[in-house]
Amino acid sequence: MASIVVFFLSLAAGVATGQPSLLPPSPPPSRACDIPAIYNFGDSNSDTGGIAAAFYPPGPPSGETFFKRPVGRASDGRLIIDFVAEKLGLSYLSAYLDSIKADYTHGANFATGGATIRRVNESWFVNDVSPFSLDIQVEQFNQFKDRTIYLPEDFAKAIYTIDIGQNDIAYCFRTLGVEASRAAIPDIVNQFATSIQQLYGKGARAFWIHNTGPIGCLPVTYAKIHDPPRGYLDKTGCVAGQNVVATEFNKQLKAKVIQLRSDLAGAVLTYVDMYSAKYQLIANAKDQGFNKWSTICCGYHDSDEDVYCGNQGKINGTEVFAGSCKDPTKVISWDGVHYTEAANNWIAIHITDGSFSDPPFSILETCPNHISVS
Numbered sequence: 001m002a003s004i005v006v007f008f009l010s011l012a013a014g015v016a017t018g019q020p021s022l023l024p025p026s027p028p029p030s031r032a033c034d035i036p037a038i039y040n041f042g043d044s045n046s047d048t049g050g051i052a053a054a055f056y057p058p059g060p061p062s063g064e065t066f067f068k069r070p071v072g073r074a075s076d077g078r079l080i081i082d083f084v085a086e087k088l089g090l091s092y093l094s095a096y097l098d099s100i101k102a103d104y105t106h107g108a109n110f111a112t113g114g115a116t117i118r119r120v121n122e123s124w125f126v127n128d129v130s131p132f133s134l135d136i137q138v139e140q141f142n143q144f145k146d147r148t149i150y151l152p153e154d155f156a157k158a159i160y161t162i163d164i165g166q167n168d169i170a171y172c173f174r175t176l177g178v179e180a181s182r183a184a185i186p187d188i189v190n191q192f193a194t195s196i197q198q199l200y201g202k203g204a205r206a207f208w209i210h211n212t213g214p215i216g217c218l219p220v221t222y223a224k225i226h227d228p229p230r231g232y233l234d235k236t237g238c239v240a241g242q243n244v245v246a247t248e249f250n251k252q253l254k255a256k257v258i259q260l261r262s263d264l265a266g267a268v269l270t271y272v273d274m275y276s277a278k279y280q281l282i283a284n285a286k287d288q289g290f291n292k293w294s295t296i297c298c299g300y301h302d303s304d305e306d307v308y309c310g311n312q313g314k315i316n317g318t319e320v321f322a323g324s325c326k327d328p329t330k331v332i333s334w335d336g337v338h339y340t341e342a343a344n345n346w347i348a349i350h351i352t353d354g355s356f357s358d359p360p361f362s363i364l365e366t367c368p369n370h371i372s373v374s
């Protein structure tokens, strides 16, 4: 029978081995507008070291492909937000919570693995929920801004990127069941809007908002499904009912973003259909040069046993260390929940050019109205 298993987007516990490096980004591209900084909010999809600094950093093999060591990212290398920073000609974002070698010259990252929009009745010690929910991340930004005396104009010209919501949906699945989860969506979306309004109140004008990905397509969930009832999986093999909830969340999120455009004078809000970008990659994995989407690069999972990426454990009675696959560039899923650098790069290329955006502009053209486009 099929079972519903939902995993949080968070970092697995591991060994502390290093700090994120701020390598020089690729040469600055020609830019339509001058975006001096990125302020990012979200969960492990875009956490560049926040939850790792606050709790347990992930150990090897995370980070191995690009950084050559663990750097607090739930991947073998760069995340989408890293590719966004490169595209804007900015250095990789330091986590606000990281007090070691942090560099906030070109923005800061408030995202933490396991973060939700709403505060939920769980904790880091129960299902890996981050205590730094979106409202707290916004509060941290307020403090960051109030205590930063230089370059105040950068806050108005900066781009505010947000990628959060999947953990709220996962929480609802766990506590309410998949069917009943839809009822919680309006409240989650309203709280999201409150955070946007608060950032606007602090001077934020350009928002780049990712909708939530296809939570029904997590390989770690797929690994546990045997003999599913008819209709339980869609034609790709994803859990259809879970994706229905994600799609409903996205529909309400988009309506709210459109509403915010008229409420927040002078703000530019770009809604990015991350769901479709990720689903397109998953459904066309082979054509895009990847193995079957459900392949997990790092970690062992079957119906009742799990050895998460970077951990030691028993599978089929054998002691194993969950290390990396041979060629992560051919695999979409890094650890069954998060994406590999290769997949993140594919997604970043496809979303930053505007082809999944409303309005359909490149991230290089996401200028607040009051800033002239050269």
Ligand SMILES: *[C@@H]1O[C@H](CO)[C@@H](O)[C@H](O)[C@H]1NC(C)=O
Pocket: 118, 119, 120, 121
């Ligand atoms: C958390 O628990 C309180 C008290 O039972 C309840 O009112 C609230 O709705 C719960 N929050 C969530 C997100 O489940």
Ligand SMILES: *[C@@H]1O[C@H](CO)[C@@H](O)[C@H](O)[C@H]1NC(C)=O
Pocket: 300, 301, 302, 315, 316
């Ligand atoms: C465990 O053994 C079963 C049965 O031989 C096999 O199908 C499964 O792939 C094994 N699991 C792992 C993670 O190797």
